[in-house]
Amino acid sequence: MSNTGESGSDAGGDDTGRGRSGPSAPGSVLAQPVPSGPRLPQPFTHIDTWVFDLDNTLYPSECNLFAQVDVRMGEFIAGYLGVPYDYARHLQKSYYRQFGTTLNGLMKVHGISPGSFLDYVHDIDISVVQEAPGLRSAIERLPGRKLIFTNGTIAHAERVAAKIGVLDLMDGISDIVATGYRPKPGADAFDAFIDTHSVEPASAAMFEDMPHNLEVPHALGMTTVLIQSTFIDHPAQAAARKWQSPPDHIHHMTPCLERFLTELVSGGPEQITDREPQSA
Numbered sequence: 001m002s003n004t005g006e007s008g009s010d011a012g013g014d015d016t017g018r019g020r021s022g023p024s025a026p027g028s029v030l031a032q033p034v035p036s037g038p039r040l041p042q043p044f045t046h047i048d049t050w051v052f053d054l055d056n057t058l059y060p061s062e063c064n065l066f067a068q069v070d071v072r073m074g075e076f077i078a079g080y081l082g083v084p085y086d087y088a089r090h091l092q093k094s095y096y097r098q099f100g101t102t103l104n105g106l107m108k109v110h111g112i113s114p115g116s117f118l119d120y121v122h123d124i125d126i127s128v129v130q131e132a133p134g135l136r137s138a139i140e141r142l143p144g145r146k147l148i149f150t151n152g153t154i155a156h157a158e159r160v161a162a163k164i165g166v167l168d169l170m171d172g173i174s175d176i177v178a179t180g181y182r183p184k185p186g187a188d189a190f191d192a193f194i195d196t197h198s199v200e201p202a203s204a205a206m207f208e209d210m211p212h213n214l215e216v217p218h219a220l221g222m223t224t225v226l227i228q229s230t231f232i233d234h235p236a237q238a239a240a241r242k243w244q245s246p247p248d249h250i251h252h253m254t255p256c257l258e259r260f261l262t263e264l265v266s267g268g269p270e271q272i273t274d275r276e277p278q279s280a
C-alpha cells in the first residue's frame, strides 16, 4: 500500500453507523425497509460496509501513479539525510519492510515531522489516473457504506478519488493522521479505523493490494479481497505472485477491481473466487 501517510484531518466524517445492523425496536420487524439494490453472490450478501484501500487498489497500478510517490519518497530521504539517492532507496525499502511504511521508519529512526514528507511525496501528477465510470457504476450499486482506508493522506485520497470519479460515493476516508500515524498492516491502525467509523467487521469487506494488509482484517472477521497489483515492492507481493491458491486470510482475489465489482453487482459468480469467508 501506500507507503506514505500524511496530514489532514479525519475526513472520515461518517461515524453514524449507517448501514450497521443495530437492535430493532420491538414489533418493528415488518417495518424494516426492504433492502434495495443488486442481488449479490452469497459470499457478499451480508456485507453492508465496503472498505477500499486507495493506491493501486481504487486505480490500477499500471498507471504508475504510486510509482511517482515511490520515487519521491527516495528523493525526500536523500535530501533530508544528505545521502546518495541509491542509499536513500535502500533505507526507504528497509524501513518499509521493517516498520510497515517508509514514513513510520523515518519517524521512529530519525524523528522526522511527517508533514513535510507527506506534502513532498504526494506532489505528483495525477493526470495518469483515468476516470473510471464502470468502477463508479459498480461501487454506486453496492448496498451500504463505502469507506477509503489509506496509509496516505486524506488530501491525496480526495484528489485521486475525485479523478477516478468515485469521491462523492464515499461515506468517509481514514488516513494516516486519523490513525495517529499508525499504518496498516498494524492492528492498532485497524482498531482506530473501526472505532472511528463504527465498522462491524463481520459485515465489512476490505479491498487491498497488499496481501499482508489483509491479515488483521481477516482475523477481525472481515471478508477480504486482494487486488493483484503489478507494482511489486514488498516480499509479500512477490510471494503472492507464486501462490497456487491464496492463503487463508485472502478470501477472494482479482487482478481488476472494476471487473470484480461489476460481476458482483450483477450477481454473477464467474469472477468471484470461491473461497467462503471463514470465521475469525
Ligand SMILES: [Mg+2]
Binding pocket: 001, 002, 053, 054, 055, 056, 057, 208, 209, 210
Ligand atoms: Mg495500496
